[in-house]
Amino acid sequence: MEASKSNQGSALEEESKEPNQLIKGMRSLQFKKIVQDLHSKRSWKEIISNDEEKKIKDGLHTLSYTKPSIIQAAAIPKIRASPNENFLFQSGNGSGKTGAFCVPAIFAVDPSSTDYQVIILANSRELIRQIKQVLDVLSKNTGIKIEIGEDAEIKQCQILVTTPNYFANKLTGRTSIKLRAIKLVVFDEADEIFKHQSNLEILEVLVNYLKSNTPFPQYVLFLATLDDEVIENIKSIVTEFNSFKLKKEALVLKGVCQYYLVADIKKRREFLQKYFDMFKQCAMIFTNQKKTAIFIQDALKELGNSTEMLIGGGTMSFQERDRIIDGFRKQSFHALISTNVLARGIDVPEVDIVINFDIPVTSNEGYYEPDYANYQHRIGRTGRFGTDGLALTFVENDNDGVNMGHLKSIETHYGTEIKEVKSIEEFLEIYRAMRPYLFVYNDSKQGFDI
Numbered sequence: 001m002e003a004s005k006s007n008q009g010s011a012l013e014e015e016s017k018e019p020n021q022l023i024k025g026m027r028s029l030q031f032k033k034i035v036q037d038l039h040s041k042r043s044w045k046e047i048i049s050n051d052e053e054k055k056i057k058d059g060l061h062t063l064s065y066t067k068p069s070i071i072q073a074a075a076i077p078k079i080r081a082s083p084n085e086n087f088l089f090q091s092g093n094g095s096g097k098t099g100a101f102c103v104p105a106i107f108a109v110d111p112s113s114t115d116y117q118v119i120i121l122a123n124s125r126e127l128i129r130q131i132k133q134v135l136d137v138l139s140k141n142t143g144i145k146i147e148i149g150e151d152a153e154i155k156q157c158q159i160l161v162t163t164p165n166y167f168a169n170k171l172t173g174r175t176s177i178k179l180r181a182i183k184l185v186v187f188d189e190a191d192e193i194f195k196h197q198s199n200l201e202i203l204e205v206l207v208n209y210l211k212s213n214t215p216f217p218q219y220v221l222f223l224a225t226l227d228d229e230v231i232e233n234i235k236s237i238v239t240e241f242n243s244f245k246l247k248k249e250a251l252v253l254k255g256v257c258q259y260y261l262v263a264d265i266k267k268r269r270e271f272l273q274k275y276f277d278m279f280k281q282c283a284m285i286f287t288n289q290k291k292t293a294i295f296i297q298d299a300l301k302e303l304g305n306s307t308e309m310l311i312g313g314g315t316m317s318f319q320e321r322d323r324i325i326d327g328f329r330k331q332s333f334h335a336l337i338s339t340n341v342l343a344r345g346i347d348v349p350e351v352d353i354v355i356n357f358d359i360p361v362t363s364n365e366g367y368y369e370p371d372y373a374n375y376q377h378r379i380g381r382t383g384r385f386g387t388d389g390l391a392l393t394f395v396e397n398d399n400d401g402v403n404m405g406h407l408k409s410i411e412t413h414y415g416t417e418i419k420e421v422k423s424i425e426e427f428l429e430i431y432r433a434m435r436p437y438l439f440v441y442n443d444s445k446q447g448f449d450i
């Protein structure tokens with residue numbers, strides 16, 4: 001697969017011969033190109049000191065963080081203000097939350113001490129590795145040591161990026177790690193972390209353990225989606241915090257065009273065949289169940305496509321998961337099939353289409369209901385940082401209309417529109433016409449080449 005979207009292969013070359021016709025096609029399909037600028041009006045020098053900016057300047061440049069994003073400009077000064085306070089920040093998918101906690105994490109570290117000083121918690125191995133990659137780039141001139149912690153023993157470091165599970169057996173016993181110098185604890189995708197009872201038990205022990213630290217550690221939570229139950233769970237562990245929340249409507253990803261197609265399993269398979277015959281693009285395909293992920297993977301392989309599947313729950317080794325996500329980042333295959341394990345946080349800006357093989361649902365006392373948060377997170381894997389993306393959700397045509405009801409509930413919940421496409425061909429035409437507009441970063445990632 002090509003490494004850059006500026007060279008999108010034969011189909012695009014064909015299209016680029018007829019730009020006027022294409023634009024006409026775009027208009028007739030009533031696309032509205034919405035490019036959201038998520039940058040703050042303030043410069044880095046206005047939110048961190050000159051000296052600090054010098055320390056991370058190379059990293060900011062490498063990451064193309066030319067200016068702080070809105071959430072970075074809002075959160076960084078608050079986190080760093082004295083005296084330290086606890087915060088919860090809500091901000092949309094792809095708005096730059098990672099930088100908003102990585103920058104303060106770096107400046108929280110006293111380089112003269114080798115102790116663990118910052119803990120960053122996230123919900124998946126892929127996410128903690130991604131956060132470490134951003135930290136490594138930003139901190140490259142600082143000498144700060146950053147490690148990820150999972151099952152294996154970790155080396156001593158100053159910033160530990162890990163999952164809550166890691167602490168289950170690390171706070172007591174022979175393998176315990178010394179956390180007496182921890183001054184900042186960050187929760188990324190905090191709603192996912194605080195949703196699970198098993199995590200709450202671990203976090204309660206951790207927070208109690210850190211209570212005797214001097215100074216008292218600061219807790220900072222970042223999330224895109226949020227519900228009342230999660231807030232209660234957070235309050236039970238991090239008792240006091242200032243919240244900066246958004247209305248649900250503000251979470252709508254303006255750049256992501258959302259469609260649905262009523263399709264049984266045969267039609268979905270046919271869609272995948274036709275889609276991958278025409279396009280070799282960077283796609284993420286989500287499904288609720290592992291067995292469906294395996295079905296899709298087998299079907300796509302049978303049709304001769306280079307795809308990979310990444311599922312959680314201990315089914316795959318860490319090495320295998322790392323190989324697959326790293327391969328996807330390098331675009332060494334066309335499509336990544338996954339369950340919700342990759343719905344959150346994963347940032348691969350080249351993803352220009354998300355396919356929901358089924359509507360995300362969650363089980364509540366035996367009843368299935370729409371999984372609003374995971375719908376939003378799944379489609380948020382495209383349209384990163386204000387770019388345009390495309391999302392297609394398949395709806396099973398059941399007789400009692402339950403699936404359609406779920407889709408309509410998602411629309412209502414977010415106050416958004418998910419447009420129907422009547423046929424596979426209609427969607428493929430839309431995609432063909434939209435392709436030049438999807439993820440069109442120029443080399444410096446600072447603008448759009450149209």
Ligand SMILES: Nc1ncnc2c1ncn2[C@@H]1O[C@H](COP(=O)(O)OP(=O)(O)OP(=O)(O)O)[C@@H](O)[C@H]1O
Nearest residue numbers: 065066067068069093094095096097098345347385
């Ligand atoms: N200041 C900035 N300037 C330009 N690009 C940025 C800036 N901050 C972040 N980005 C880019 O925006 C994209 C999304 O950032 P990030 O992954 O931090 O989003 P997020 O808010 O954590 O999203 P999600 O909730 O989906 O995890 C990344 O590709 C990142 O490189």
